[in-house]
Amino acid sequence: MDKLINGKEVSKKIREELKKEIESFPRKPSLVVIQVGNDSASEIYVKNKEKAALEIGIDFKHIKYEENVKEEEIINKIKELNDNDDIDGILVQLPLPKHLNETKIINTIDPNKDVDGLTITNMGKLMNKMDGLVSCTPLGVIELLKAYNVEIKGKHVIIVGRSNLVGKPLIHLFLNNDATVTVCHSKTENLSEYTKQADILVVAVGKKNLITRDMVKKDAVVIDVGINREDGKIYGDVYYLDVFDKVSLITPVPGGVGPMTVTMLFKNVIKSYKNKITSK
């Protein structure tokens, strides 16, 4: 089992450190999560965030709108939260219903409170290697690799998936860590020709068991970001049992990257809280 990258365990350790750090603060850092409608996965994600936030001492506010809410109402609420000095982090739970302009809503968030790292400003800062708030799942991937002392510099990293949430921020995080980076996606021909070259393979596509044994290099490090629900069970993008004895390290699903995402969210909330204190 020493091939396992245990995200739950790494996550727990970091959360304990964050909890201690928070105890030394004059007030609790605060996070507002805005949710629209009743998407069942979103319900679970928001509940998990709330539970974990309270556990480590982050003040958690949940604002929930009906499916048919007007865009303007959300925009105005975000502006109010931007101006409220007691709020450190604002997160809009995605996906939003189709009638809402996701880009506009996200980019209303003050970049200093954008703990999901999804505003244009924070993406541009990441691309420029400037200090900003970075998307949580990509941050979690890097943190996991560091927790297991995986050397990134000079390694060939293959990222499968080019989403704004995961793939694209990862390109720059890995480049900033001096990896050679390849990005594959739905239009890539002969995917396995690429994945077989990876020293570190990160898969964030959303296709159950896409990556099989013949597609990985011996002793590769495999990070599976996929969360695919089927008949009440959760599967990753990597066929875990198939590749397990060929690779050197691998994240399980669940229990790999998942727990890290929420932990990185809290890290961002605390960062935002501390930046505000420093800039006063």
Add this chain to the structure above:
Amino acid sequence: MDKLINGKEVSKKIREELKKEIESFPRKPSLVVIQVGNDSASEIYVKNKEKAALEIGIDFKHIKYEENVKEEEIINKIKELNDNDDIDGILVQLPLPKHLNETKIINTIDPNKDVDGLTITNMGKLMNKMDGLVSCTPLGVIELLKAYNVEIKGKHVIIVGRSNLVGKPLIHLFLNNDATVTVCHSKTENLSEYTKQADILVVAVGKKNLITRDMVKKDAVVIDVGINREDGKIYGDVYYLDVFDKVSLITPVPGGVGPMTVTMLFKNVIKSYKNKITSK
């Protein structure tokens, strides 16, 4: 010679189109170039821009500061230009002297007038696949490939170099065109193992003749962004004569990407001009 990607010729054709377009405008689009100090390469670049701008009918203003200018003076000038409705494009000629904060100065430019595409906002927009102003040399690379009907979708593009000016914007331009993209740089081990795989190889490093015959795949398309001056001559990053008969298409240096950069700058100035008209 039908292997040659003739940037001069493509550029000339586009400039003729832009010139015609400008003739139909009620007023000339305008570009301000801010230069600091007497860097000899910068002198040449600014002169070239001025000459070409006047030729196609763009109003060109050159503001030149002494080497020891105070940062505040440049910042205030940029703010004044931002507020001036008659100015469509603002470009700060890089590099700046060491005592000036390049990031701060660049990011003072109104993103709508940032015709070099270097503000955080425009980089974030590019990463998000949103419409914005994109860095000129990367735009020129894509435009050259399109002019020669090079298929990008599904191809393996290797970019050597990860600068904010060229390499990083190219990642997203190629991804947005559905290529599979690999980024190599100074920390990449066994560079030739990567370059040999490229269907399209783009080199933007600044090392004379870095890429030799053994490093390219047969029939690859090679785009050389390098400009290396030695004894009054200009060399690319690709050893042109060495690779010429192995590849299917290649840009010469000079006369390849170079002329496209200035042409794309004008395209950006016109875009900024038109956006302003539309938003009124």
